[in-house]
Amino acid sequence: MSVAAVTARGTRRLSLSWLRLFAVPAAVGIGIAASFGVFQTLAPGPADSGVLNSTFLESRFVGHLALSFISFGIVALVGVPLGVLIAIGARPFRVLVFLLANLGQAVPGIGILVLLYAWLGLGAEPTIIGLVIFGLLPVLRNTVAGINGVDPAVIESARGMGMTRLQALLSVEIPLASALIFAGLRTTLVLVIGTATLGNFIGGGGLGDVIASGINRSDRIVLVGAVMVAALALLADWALSLVERAVVPKRISA
Amino acid sequence: MITFDHVSKHYAGHDGPGAVHDLSLEIPSGEIVVFVGPSGCGKTTSLKMINRLIEPTSGTISIDGEDTRKRDPNELRRSIGYVIQAIGLFPHRTVAENVATVPHLDHWDKQRIDTRVNELLELIGLPPRDYAKRLPAELSGGERQRVGVARALAVDPNIMLMDEPFGAIDPIARERLQNELLRLQQVVRKTIVFVTHDIDEAVKLGDRVALLSAGAKVEQYAPPAELLARPATPAVTAFLGEARLVRRLALIHLRDVRLQPVNGSAPKTTVAIGGTLRDALDAVLRSPDGTVAVVDGDRVAGVVDGTVIRLASQ
Amino acid sequence: MSVFRYIADNWDTLGPQIETHLFIVAISIALAAAIGLGLGVGAARSSWFGTVVLAVTSTLVTLPSFALFGLLSIWVGLGNPPVIVGLAMYALLPITRNTRAGIMAVDPAIVEAARGMGMSGRQLLTRVELPLAVPVILAGLRQATVLVVAIATVGATVGANDLGQPILAAIGRSTGTLDAVLAGIIPVAAIGILADLTLAALQRALSRGRVAVAAT
Known part of the structure; x- marks a missing residue:
């Protein structure tokens, strides 16, 4: 790649980075402000006071955070190391991972949750298990693809210079794969926060409770619930993108 | 080793x-x-x-x-x-x-x-x-x-x-x-x-x-x-x-070659003694009479012709 | 397997649900394709427009589907409409992104040759750039379709009578829960996989002689 091309890419990343840094929180702020205006135009419903109070909203918001971040934490802690192991060791599993990841796209998240319900009943645990299963696939797929996508010549030269298998993995392969790994993590975070909204159908709690209690009854409740979930998803993705910027080596991209 | x-x-x-x-x-x-x-x-x-x-x-x-x-x-x-x-x-x-x-x-x-x-x-x-x-x-x-x-x-x-x-x-x-x-x-x-x-x-x-x-x-x-x-x-x-x-000639340096002594006036075409037999062959082909003076600065170290090259290359 | 007996026994309800599911998917993809092609062409032409369009469309897919459908239902009512609009919004990203990438991947030498032969901007687009970008655009359409087929099930939460209904109906049943869920999941997955394979075949058929560009 020519210097000019690299510079061009650098500039583009820079401008995108400024956009990311400020545009997302700004847009979320504007969106929330606008929805206050919209809120006033909507007819109040009889159920509003029971839902639109700080106790109920806070409990559902905290519940949503817990569902999402516990699931995401498990996925990240299990998925990345497992993906690395599959990429370097278990060839037969690689095909399986890609197959499942593709199949997983065709299976609806709500279906997975209700399957878990059929197996384990109502509650937060089946919801979390369902979210973990659903969120694991993008992380596994991207980790495996990232590690396997590292130029074999780079690995050969690392080994040829006397790096141990572990040194090559930690200081060469994983950093080079990190952009793709992070892309997988971000996909999963958004997926998990979104699917957690459906957790209310199997008794998982979360902000889905708010939206569901407004459907057919009060547009105001639906609006509040939807805006809260949307803001949460956007801000969480934004926060993870900041982590990504700090962790992924600057000049490589997926 | x-x-x-x-x-x-x-x-x-x-x-x-x-x-x-x-x-x-x-x-x-x-x-x-x-x-x-x-x-x-x-x-x-x-x-x-x-x-x-x-x-x-x-x-x-x-x-x-x-x-x-x-x-x-x-x-x-x-x-x-x-x-x-x-x-x-x-x-x-x-x-x-x-x-x-x-x-x-x-x-x-x-x-x-x-x-x-x-x-x-x-x-x-x-x-x-x-x-x-x-x-x-x-x-x-x-x-x-x-x-x-x-x-x-x-x-x-x-x-x-x-x-x-x-x-x-x-x-x-x-x-x-x-x-x-x-x-x-x-x-x-x-x-x-x-x-x-x-x-x-x-x-x-x-x-x-x-x-x-x-x-x-x-x-x-x-x-x-x-x-x-x-x-x-x-x-x-x-x-x-x-x-x-011919390629091998590039590996033989003129310093290591037994040259013919100068007989009468030195040939007009010259080659530097720092070169190889390949350079000499090139000069021989350019030279009107097939002989070339090997020069070491201002001094003429000897003469090269087809026979010298053939002998030196064996 | 008992789930297939369940499907057969409940065909009267499932049949229309499958139909509605297909209908919602088809309309939303058609909508997204019409808008996404235009946006993608614009995004390929102007870099700032491209940046804005990609930022907006990738923000859209970040929105949780239940929230988006709920929000849309405030203005377009419950049932199919919020689902169709919401799914079209999700489908915009892959279609727009791939249209842009497909056009930008066209060899500059080909564009120059076309210009040299006197083609206008519109002719260049419709006779050279878009035809060459077809495999990449189809790849985007394919991603969008698989995505939308699965997410459409969430439409049941805002009253669409699609394949999300048997899944939701499974909750609270005392018996046959698993069969009921699978009666929703299996047709959804089957539709998704079939659509994927069909579009993949189409993509291959239309890729002959064109530069293969990895779909991202």
Whole structure:
């Protein structure tokens, strides 16, 4: 790649980075402000006071955070190391991972949750298990693809210079794969926060409770619930993108 | 000295490309030895068995009398420079960080690493001030390969393994890199094992050339001039191709040639005594009467004609 | 397997649900394709427009589907409409992104040759750039379709009578829960996989002689 091309890419990343840094929180702020205006135009419903109070909203918001971040934490802690192991060791599993990841796209998240319900009943645990299963696939797929996508010549030269298998993995392969790994993590975070909204159908709690209690009854409740979930998803993705910027080596991209 | 003692490498099930059958060879210290042969002949396999990236099926490879199997493979590799055609620079690290890889693995202190990196970048002609902070993506192909060589030289290993290092580089840059390698070798005096499929590159760089055929069978192992003058087998002759004797002339320096004394006035056409018989042949072909004066500054050292060249080339 | 007996027994309800599911998917993809092609062409022409369009469309896919459908239902009512609009919003990203990438990947030499032969901007687009970008655009359409087929099930939460209904109906049943869920999941997955394979075949058929560009 020519210097000019690299510079061009650098500039583009820079401008995108400024956009990311400020545009997302700004847009979320504007969106929330606008929805206050919209809120006033909507007819109040009889159920509003029971839902639109700080106790109920806070409990559902905290519940949503817990569902999402516990699931995401498990996925990240299990998925990345497992993906690395599959990429370097278990060839037969690689095909399986890609197959499942593709199949997983065709299976609806709500279906997975209700399957878990059929197996384990109502509650937060089946919801979390369902979210973990659903969120694991993008992380596994991207980790495996990232590690396997590292130029074999780079690995050969690392080994040829006397790096141990572990040194090559930690200081060469994983950093080079990190952009793709992070892309997988971000996909999963958004997926998990979104699917957690459906957790209310199997008794998982979360902000889905708010939206569901407004459907057919009060547009105001639906609006509040939807805006809260949307803001949460956007801000969480934004926060993870900041982590990504700090962790992924600057000049490589997926 | 690197010694191959009845070394074989077989791949399960088939006897295809890359296999090595019973290779025995000695590589003297401080020399450039080139493995040359058609693709799949086992030359790269033989090279990679030296630093144990590939383990032999049988036989022994020893360095200065010590069996390489007795050493930890990673420690062994850190003590041997390694350069490959694809270069394999780490794309996420700067030129300086790439060169510092092995010193870093060997836990050198920062000061010593910095000094060494600067020294090496100067040595390969990439001034640290301009190049240290660059990324591999910001270098030309030739510059990348020079960084690859600097990286291999970082801890001053006695041995360098080079696997078709200039194979993917355009002809002009390749010739420059070959010349630089020879210049570098004057300074560093490493034992270099160099793999190529290009016989001209082998003849140019090698103190000795091992011409290998399938299974890493040694067809001939000799200094390049001897290889060109006296091919040992029909396979060698075939691989050397046409005009081997003309090419050999480039290896014979005029200083080593017995010249004819000047008889009467010296010929008008001249050639410098620093040149080779090939330069002399070129001058002879240009000269109206087929004779050429070999000049050493202002002095005429002697005369060359077709007969002198023919005698000297045998 | 008992789930297939369940499907057969409940075909009267499932049949229309499958139909509605297909209908919702088809309309939303058609909508997204019409808008996404235009946006993609614009994004390929102007870099700032491209940046904005990609930022907006990738923000859209970040929105949780239940929230988006709920929000849309405030204005377009419950049932199919919020689902169709919401799914079209999700499908915009892959279609727009791939249209842009496909056009930008066209060899500049080909564009120059076309210009040299006197083609106008519109002719260049419709006779050269878009035809060459077809495999990449189809790849985007394919991703969008698989995505939308699965997410459409969430439409049941805002009253669409699609394949999300048997899944939701499974909750609270005392018996046959698993069969009921699978009666929703299996047709959804089957539709998704079939659509994927069909579009993949189409993509291959239309890729002959064109530069293969990895779909991202």
